[in-house]
Amino acid sequence: MSDSGPEREPSARGAEMVWSIIGTLVAGVLAWGGIGWLLDRWLGTRYLVAVGILLGMAGAFYLIIKRYGSS
Amino acid sequence: MKVPTLLLAEREGFQAPGIEIFQWPDIVHLEVAGIDLSINRVVLQMFLVVLLVWGLFYFAFRRPRLVPSGLQNVMESVVDFVRGQIVLEVIGRDGLRFLPYLTTLFVFVFFGNLGGVIPPVFFPLNGRMALPAIMGICSLLLFISVGISQQGFGHYFRNALFPPGIPWPIYVLLTPIEFISTFVVRPVTLAIRLLANMIAGHLILSVFFVATGYMLGALNISSLFGVGALVFSVALIAFELFVAGLQAYVFTILSAVYIAGALEPEH
Numbered sequence: 001m002s003d004s005g006p007e008r009e010p011s012a013r014g015a016e017m018v019w020s021i022i023g024t025l026v027a028g029v030l031a032w033g034g035i036g037w038l039l040d041r042w043l044g045t046r047y048l049v050a051v052g053i054l055l056g057m058a059g060a061f062y063l064i065i066k067r068y069g070s071s
Numbered sequence: 072m073k074v075p076t077l078l079l080a081e082r083e084g085f086q087a088p089g090i091e092i093f094q095w096p097d098i099v100h101l102e103v104a105g106i107d108l109s110i111n112r113v114v115l116q117m118f119l120v121v122l123l124v125w126g127l128f129y130f131a132f133r134r135p136r137l138v139p140s141g142l143q144n145v146m147e148s149v150v151d152f153v154r155g156q157i158v159l160e161v162i163g164r165d166g167l168r169f170l171p172y173l174t175t176l177f178v179f180v181f182f183g184n185l186g187g188v189i190p191p192v193f194f195p196l197n198g199r200m201a202l203p204a205i206m207g208i209c210s211l212l213l214f215i216s217v218g219i220s221q222q223g224f225g226h227y228f229r230n231a232l233f234p235p236g237i238p239w240p241i242y243v244l245l246t247p248i249e250f251i252s253t254f255v256v257r258p259v260t261l262a263i264r265l266l267a268n269m270i271a272g273h274l275i276l277s278v279f280f281v282a283t284g285y286m287l288g289a290l291n292i293s294s295l296f297g298v299g300a301l302v303f304s305v306a307l308i309a310f311e312l313f314v315a316g317l318q319a320y321v322f323t324i325l326s327a328v329y330i331a332g333a334l335e336p337e338h
Contacts, residue, residue: 016325019325027248027252063245
């Protein structure tokens with residue numbers, strides 16, 4: 001049994017990264033889609049939820065690239 | 072439009088089991104202060120699994136021997152597995168203080184799933200939302216408190232919500248995303264991943280076994296297919312056994328990943 005060396009099993013790291021990326025994408029859509037939806041209800045408009053979802057996806061992509069793009 | 076639905080409802084023959092197989096009638100009806108505390112089969116099974124997991128650990132380590140044998144041997148290898156493959160792998164030496172939580176989590180989730188393939192139980196406890204949700208919340212509260220105690224309140228939330236190395240106007244865009252992804256999506260996906268896997272597995276097993284019985288009972292040419300379905304059902308049991316272990320592992324390792332993230336701030 002290997003002790004905690006600097007090398008960690010790549011599969012565990014890979015799975016962690018994949019879940020984190022999916023989580024970030026979902027969170028982006030949820031967060032800004034939710035904000036857009038609330039604004040839609042508040043202002044009586046209908047398009048802000050779509051704007052929010054796109055904005056959230058863009059933000060999530062930015063975050064993912066910033067975090068994993070260089071490694 | 073009413074005729075087809077009527078025909079469908081009164082159709083003779085094979086009725087595939089649906090989501091109703093996850094609902095059980097109350098055995099003991101109990102209501103305290105407006106809160107439904109009724110006991111049904113699922114609750115009984117929950118008590119049983121708790122007792123079983125407690126008993127396994129208690130009797131394995133009640134009188135520990137230097138050279139383990141029997142139950143102690145088995146449980147030591149379980150602890151060893153969580154220690155080596157999850158804690159040291161994901162968190163490192165610093166994470167050994169979370170070994171008790173993660174081991175208990177692993178064993179409890181596993182036995183909660185195992186009911187799905189054990190006759191005569193044939194029901195996965197984690198196919199109901201209650202336990203996955205509670206365990207997801209437990210892991211959430213744990214990694215938040217680890218983060219706060221390790222990095223301090225302000226520092227932890229600043230790190231979690233404002234990822235470093237980003238020009239500040241973009242935080243307006245990113246902070247809501249980070250908040251949802253860390254404190255909402257994490258526990259929710261933990262719970263739903265487990266729940267959905269167990270629901271799907273239980274439904275597939277049920278459909279296959281009901282279909283096998285139906286085809287074998289028909290006593291015509293479809294009985295031949297029934298034999299094939301029976302063989303496949305047994306293979307599916309083996310597969311579900313694998314899924315039970317895998318999902319327990321995934322739940323535990325992701326909890327460990329979240330704890331590791333709270334221990335050391337992002338760089």
